[in-house]
Amino acid sequence: MGDLWAWLIFFFTLIALLIILVYQLMCLADLEFDYINPYDSASKINKVVLPEFITQGVLCFLFLVTGHWVMSLLSVPYLYYNVRLYTRRQHLVDVTEIFNLLNWEKKQRLFKLGYVIFLLFMSLFWMIFNALEDDDHSL
């Protein structure tokens, strides 16, 4: 039963991650279509960059401590990438160059999004799997 709860937590963490990424992408898209100015866009995005990193780190850690090492392994590349960005101080969007980097920033976030969705489905699968298993046991 505990496992099911764990999977539920993972699931919602992933949803949170997803929302953060979509929000960033929206800001970038708005910028591209000139709905907001680069200053607002950059500050909005930068505000959620660290939360995103932290959420992801926590998730990875949770996977590990709950013994789901396969899932943990799967999310390690993402974590590594984030850490690398952070240590190189490239994690924040640069207001002055935002238009030149727009495509790159978008691409990067789209990849992340795809990755998170993949993880989401994995965890969904495990969650349901676990739920069914529990059912079996209860029977």
Next chain:
Amino acid sequence: MGTENPKHPTYQLRPAATPFAAPQSATPFVSSGPVVGSEASAFRPAPPSSQIPTPPFSSGPLVGLEAPAPGYRPPSLGRSNEIVRPPPPPPSSLANGPPLTGPFQRFPAPQFTTTGQVPAPHTFGQPAVLPPTRPPGGAISSPPVSLQPYPQPSPISMGSSPQNIKTGQSSMSFPPSSDQPFSPPRPNVQPSSPPMGPSYPIARGNFQPPFPGYASLQPNTVAQAPGQPDSFSSQHGGYGPPAPQIPFLAQQRGYMPVPPVPPVSAPTGLYARDQMQHYGIAPPIATSQGLAEDFNSLSLGSVPGSFNTGLDPAALPRPLEGDVEPKSFAEMYPMNCSSRYLRLTTSGIPNSQSLASRWHVPLGAVVCPLAEAPDGEEVPIVNFATTGIIRCRRCRTYVNPYVTFADHGRKWRCNICSFLNDVPGDYFAHLDASGRRVDLDQRPELTKGSVEFIAPAEYMVRPPMPPSYIFLIDASISAVKSGMLEVVAQTIKSCLDNLPGYPRTQIGFITFDSTIHFYNMKSSLMQPQMMVVSDLDDIFIPLPDDLLVNLSESRNVVDAFLDSLPSMFKGSMNVESAFGPALKAAFMVMSQLGGKLLIFQNTLPSLGAGRLRLRGDDIRVYGTDKEHALRLPEDPFYKQMAADFTKYQIAVNLYAFSDKYTDVASLGTLAKYTGGQVYYYPSFQSTIHGEKLRHELTRDLTRETAWEAVMRIRCGKGVRFTSYHGNFMLRSTDLIALPAVDCDKAYAAQLSLEETLLTTQSVYFQVALLYTSSSGERRIRVHTAEAPVVADLGEMYRLADTGAIISLFSRLAIEKTLSYKLEEARNAIQLRIVKALREYRNLYAVQHRLSGRMIYPESLKFLPLYGLALCKSTPLRGGYADVQLDERCAAGFTMMALPVKNLLKLLYPSLFRVDDHLLETEEFHNILKKRLPLTSGSLDTSGLYIYDDGFRFVIWFGMSLLPGIARNLLGEDFAADYSMVTLSEHDNDMSRKLMRILKKPAVLIAILTGFYNYTDKSNKKRNILFHDPDDSIDSRQPPVMVN
């Protein structure tokens, strides 16, 4: 085209002729128009026949023919045309160039593709083709029509027929040709040809056999192997079999002497060299003419008897005239804005992406919206007081000379998006019979490419700001010691009367060392009050209102302040610099109003936010993959500040003076993103550099400046500006934010094609700069230009603009140095230039045996040289040891903002010899006309030279210069160490004269010593030795060697 098959040979000729003309004008371009003339038409105004593309072809019978015709190969046509043509290029003489191009271009692709043909086509592709086609004898006449490139089948008659036509009838169709110098050949040709015509059928029969032979020969010719003469003659023979040949040759020879056509650079070199030797007979007349008119070439082969392989340095074309803008284009489009404001890298916009991809040079524009206009050409100001500014409703384009009026003047059609707009009632005017508005002559916006509209209130987010200047001055010990403080104070004071915007101008001062000093300049005070803030972590402004004051009201206080400024810090021993906090303080003072912030910075920021490390002194980083990081700002603080400055309409100009590393890369970011400028005076000493600083600061303060500006470049459908390069910040994808702009700033943008095929005839560009003038008026400056869409690469090359290309290249390369090694940035430029020239060579080289020669279009004749100069310019030169990091970065920031002309002057400075003038044997203005090439060979030990790159003068005293001159110029101590000498006016004629020459803005900062000494001043050596063949050859050779 050949509408009907000629019934009689003679007739044939005729029809052919007409068809010919038609094809030229019409389709050729797109379809690969084999026809020679076609290209000309594409662009050229010349072609008589308007562009009526396909219709002619449509004729049924012809069509069939056409197919074959293609086979016959453009080449053949080209060929035949060429040869025959030499004289005739139908269009104006100018046109000659293009026609040739046409054929050639086709050549490359088709020829090779159809290998078999290749040989023949060239020399006489026609003949080869002919055989097959023969059968359709009647068809022959039509062939000319066959614009189609490939189809071999029918090519047959085409080749021959055109010739006939030309030769025989050419007089009719191309009367002009006869006039030309080549006319001699003509006569010969004609005679031969006429017979041909009639004999056609026969001739063919005869020919065929020969052709095979030719084919084999031709390869040679193509390759330019020896033996050409033979092949050549044979080719000619192709025409009219045997007999004609001889005359031809004769002609050629006759020509030979003549050939050196003016345009050809180094004519002697060309002909004299290998080719002549090898062939005995130079390329056929046609070829030489082609060379002359279509492109230039340089011989790279070794000169017999000399060890020096490579090109003869003396033969290199050098831009001794300075930047020459393409004139013909401006004449073609008189309503375009002047090239001062907008220059395209090529005025021929490619019509397809595939064509664009073959143009290896960047496609783009360099815009200098506020360029200084000479007297009499000022931009007219238009006030649409009542109607509001007329703009397209859909794409927001401003009304311009290229809009068309319709519906009796009630509607106007936008030239950029083709949207039909209503004409406001107040702006209505009737149209005359030709569709022009009757009030055209009173409407500068409808006749001039550049206009300025007075913007109504909708274009303001706040009342127009007054010009305001804040000076942020370093007052640490080194600033005082170097004399910077004094020079700056004096200069500012001397400029107070000339600051733009009197009487609204606002001014304020902040100084800083380890603390920040504010000055209360309230007009009621007699003396300024100084307030010191030492809390660097939490900056506050002691007085909210009286730090930035109206200059005209507080003039006395400001004067008093500037007088006392140098003495105020005289005893200071402070070595710290709280630059970051001071910057924040300045930001707080200015954020209400915006304006210009001039920073005088002497010490590496060491306190508070934004402090910097001596990272440039760490030698280990140099030469590694991380070296480029040194050219990037270290602390995000500066980028963030720059972004905030731009947001609040503050432009930053940075004056850096330090004698040590000051991290210009970080500090310069402030200027980069705020539309400002970086001035760097390494190891500033007021005695040496004071004059330069004074001059530059004066110009900065007094030039006409536009405030709180935004700029956008619009362009027609199908093309789009994808990236912008220069000192500014983008506010949205295509909106450039410029807190302050002036005439010394230019911006570059790169274009890309959005659609695979452009169907329009021309593309329009419109630059709109919305700004507040110093007088407090909101204005929109609009520059409009039209550029034709072309289908042919040769045309793009012909309309290329070296200045714009180099300007764009320099910006791309400098940006590249920020993320790659210097070497990669240099290689990227060289590679692109080589590719461009190779592509061009492929258009032509095959026919003209040009091996061992570099060919280039007239429009790009200086491109290789400027490319080299660029690679040797301060930001890109050598390795890390060749230029100080700070100097490199500062030069990079400067070059990112320079207008085309200034950039070219910086890259290829002028060098004059002045001792003759000083001795009164020569007139002053004559001297300035005699620019010398920048080679060590230009320097004579007994001369006195001035070298001027627009930023400084270098005066070079030859070792054996008459002592009298040196004494007069330098005073009695001239014999001492030259490096200690300062140049000042002495009381004698000679000295005064020299000073008059130097009166031009810029100042001497260096005096070079004896003749050999210059070599160890790497700095100067570079410039002066710039063109040594050893230096230049390696990068030049590749284009030539490529086949």
